[in-house]
Amino acid sequence: MHIARLLPVLLxxxxxxxSPALAESPGRYMDVDDYVASSFPGGxxxxxxxxxxxxxxxxxxxxxxxxxAALRVRYWYDGVTSAWVLDEIGKELPITIGVTVRDAAxxxxxxxxxxxxxxxxxxxxxxxxxxxxxxxxADGDLDRNIDGITGATLSVGAVKRMAKVALLFHEHxxxxx
Amino acid sequence: MNTSSTPANGTxxxxxxxxxxxxxxxxxxxxxxxxxxxxGIALNHSDNWGLGNRYxxxxxxxxxxxxxxxxxxxxxxxxxxxxxxxxxxLFFDQREIADGVxxxxxxxxxxxxxxxxxxxxxxxxxxxxxxxxRLDLSQQLxxxxxxxxxxxxxxxxxxxxxxxxSDTGLSGFVQTNAVAHxxxxxxxxxxxxxxxxxxxxxxxxxxxLTVERLLSDVHSGRIVGGSGPLFMDAVAFLFILLxxxxxxxxxxxSGRKNGNS
Numbered sequence: 149m150h151i152a153r154l155l156p157v158l159l160x161x162x163x164x165x166x167s168p169a170l171a172e173s174p175g176r177y178m179d180v181d182d183y184v185a186s187s188f189p190g191g192x193x194x195x196x197x198x199x200x201x202x203x204x205x206x207x208x209x210x211x212x213x214x215x216x217a218a219l220r221v222r223y224w225y226d227g228v229t230s231a232w233v234l235d236e237i238g239k240e241l242p243i244t245i246g247v248t249v250r251d252a253a254x255x256x257x258x259x260x261x262x263x264x265x266x267x268x269x270x271x272x273x274x275x276x277x278x279x280x281x282x283x284x285x286a287d288g289d290l291d292r293n294i295d296g297i298t299g300a301t302l303s304v305g306a307v308k309r310m311a312k313v314a315l316l317f318h319e320h321x322x323x324x325x
Numbered sequence: 326m327n328t329s330s331t332p333a334n335g336t337x338x339x340x341x342x343x344x345x346x347x348x349x350x351x352x353x354x355x356x357x358x359x360x361x362x363x364x365g366i367a368l369n370h371s372d373n374w375g376l377g378n379r380y381x382x383x384x385x386x387x388x389x390x391x392x393x394x395x396x397x398x399x400x401x402x403x404x405x406x407x408x409x410x411x412x413x414x415l416f417f418d419q420r421e422i423a424d425g426v427x428x429x430x431x432x433x434x435x436x437x438x439x440x441x442x443x444x445x446x447x448x449x450x451x452x453x454x455x456x457x458x459r460l461d462l463s464q465q466l467x468x469x470x471x472x473x474x475x476x477x478x479x480x481x482x483x484x485x486x487x488x489x490x491s492d493t494g495l496s497g498f499v500q501t502n503a504v505a506h507x508x509x510x511x512x513x514x515x516x517x518x519x520x521x522x523x524x525x526x527x528x529x530x531x532x533x534l535t536v537e538r539l540l541s542d543v544h545s546g547r548i549v550g551g552s553g554p555l556f557m558d559a560v561a562f563l564f565i566l567l568x569x570x571x572x573x574x575x576x577x578x579s580g581r582k583n584g585n586s
Contacts, residue, residue, distance in 0.1 A: 197496050198456070220458040221498075235459075239377055241425065263425070276358050302372055 177262040177271055180227055180233050183246040183258055184224050187231040193224050203322050211288055212236075212311040225321055229255065232314045236306040238264050243306050247314035252322075253283040267303030275304070284315045347570040349505030350383050354567060361554075364544040368537070376537040392533045394526035399429040399443055402515040405474075406452060408432035408441045408499070409525060416525045417441055420454035422534075431473030440480045440496050442512075444469040445483065449495045462498065465489075473524050476513035481509045 154216045185192055197218045200208060208216050216234075224231045229250040235242035241263035244278045248255040259271035269275065275297060283291045290311060371377060381387065400409040409416045410429035416422065416438065417432070428444035434452060441448040443465040445472070450456055462470065466484040473482045480491040481504055488506075489498035517525075539548075546553030 180461065181464055195497070217456055218452070218459065219455060222458065222496075239372065 159291065174262045174264055174268055178246070178260045179243075180260060182247070183233065183260055184231050187246070187248040187255070188224065188226060190226075193226045194223050195224055197222055198317060198321060206287070207316050208313050209288060212309050216313075219280055221317065223269050223321070224318065228231060228242045230321060232312075232317055233260065234310045234313060236310050238262075238267055238303040238306045240264065243270075243303060245310045246295070247310060247317035249314055252315065252319065253281045254279045254315065256280065257307065257311060259307070262303075264303070267297075269297045269301040269302035270307050276307070279307075279311055282311065283320075284312060288312065343570060347567065347574065350563060350570070352562055354560065359565075361544060364540045367540050367549075368544060370516075371537045371540070375405065376449050376540065377535050379536040380532050381534040381536060381539055382531050383399070385532060387530050390534055390535060392530050394529035394533075397517060399462070399524070400517050401429065401432040401512050402513060402517075403432050403439075404434040405487045406434050406439055407434065407515070407517055407521060411529050413439065414529060414546055415443070415448070416448055416528075417448075417454050419521065419528075421525070421528060422448055422450065422456055423459070428469070431514055434476060435475060435480060435493070436574065439553075440473060440491070440495055442470050442473040442482060446474050447473070447495075447498070452526060459583050460497065465498065472511050474509035476509045477502060483511075491561060522579075 157300075186242070197220045200216055200218070205216060221234070222233065229248060231245065231246065231248045233246050235244050237243075238309045243259060243263070244261040246256075246260050247256045248257075257266075260270045262271060275295075278292070278294050281292075285291045290308065292309055294304070367376065369373070395412050397409040397411050400407060402408070407416075408431075409419045410426060410428060413426055414421055414424050415426040415429065422441070423443075426443045426446075430442045430444060431440075432442075433440045437452055438457065439450045439452055441450065445466075448456065448461040449458045449460065462484075464483075464540045466482075466489070467487060468485045471485070473480060475481070476490065478493045480482055480495060480498075481499060482489050482491075483506075487500055488502070488504045488509075490504055492496050503578060540546040546555075548555035548585065549556070
């Protein structure tokens with residue numbers, strides 16, 4: 149077959165292959181207010197703050213593998229369900245992630261804002277749905293294997309770390325009463 | 326009919342210069358093979374090795390890159406504490422506290438806490454510079470934060486035509502009509518002390534060039550300037566030529582052996 153006849157086909161193939169990348173871009177996918185509202189269909193509780201110190205900070209930093217940047221964290225809690233909005237660096241910039249926890253297990257995870265040019269695939273349900281009903285083992289790891297995404301290793305790692313941190317926070321506030 | 330296994334003289338000369346050319350091309354390109362292989366392996370594992378979070382601190386290289394810290398686009402001070410924005414990097418005293426900040430609008434010190442405001446966020450810090458919390462106010466406010474100030478033991482921010490007052494712990498802001506503009510000690514721009522400016526500019530440079538970027542520039546040839554990539558394209562063409570000559574010689578050699586067997 150003459151190469152000239154193949155050219156349009158090849159060009160169309162390249163455009164189709166590249167189109168998902170061209171269509172997607174970093175950005176804010178969901179507002180914090182909307183996420184919190186979705187976590188508490190019966191009415192949104194007032195925000196509270198949790199100060200990180202002592203054993204809690206140690207556990208969190210062990211889960212993260214680095215220092216937790218802030219001294220306090222904002223959260224919403226109705227006595228049963230807690231919702232957390234956390235930032236974690238993927239490669240260079242923070243990813244804002246919402247995590248809702250109930251009965252020591254994750255109810256849902258949403259990527260609220262993604263700022264980097266690669267790795268945004270973690271926002272999709274095919275990835276975040278894996279975290280439903282995931283809890284934490286005694287050794288501090290998640291109790292289920294989470295499949296990664298090729299080319300988004302750092303973003304996947306960031307989401308997994310935030311899942312662990314949210315579970316630790318939830319456990320802490322439940323014990324604190 | 327020539328039944329000898331020795332090729333005719335013309336072909337022998339051709340093979341001779343081909344072999345010599347291939348040999349000298351290989352020797353000449355070996356350095357580039359090493360360079361591209363080593364940088365390529367490192368770039369392949371950049372994420373795992375954290376090369377994007379490791380920074381080059383060689384002053385001569387930073388100078389060559391033209392990495393100079395900009396002058397602060399804004400700086401404020403309160404109670405002997407200072408906030409400054411260099412590029413998009415926000416500093417409180419000697420400490421870098423955030424990246425990706427577009428505008429600095431004020432700093433307010435209340436007791437042991439400090440509030441540094443950008444256009445859409447308020448950074449609550451200890452006076453030692455530790456981040457307490459970053460308050461994202463973009464959804465709460467009608468527009469950008471215009472200014473920040475102190476009213477008694479609380480902070481006040483002004484956005485558009487509305488004022489928002491914090492609690493004493495700086496844990497949040499609530500819109501208020503009870504604040505008289507004139508009663509607030511508004512944060513105003515102030516120059517940084519020379520020593521502090523020099524210190525944060527050094528920090529700015531020291532986190533400007535990552536190892537990953539350096540390796541990528543070496544790998545692509547950009548390290549030597551605009552013509553570097555073109556030069557590496559030429560090297561790549563020579564690699565292709567090396568492969569082609571090697572393959573050609575091998576095929577000819579295989580063909581001769583098959584012919585003789």
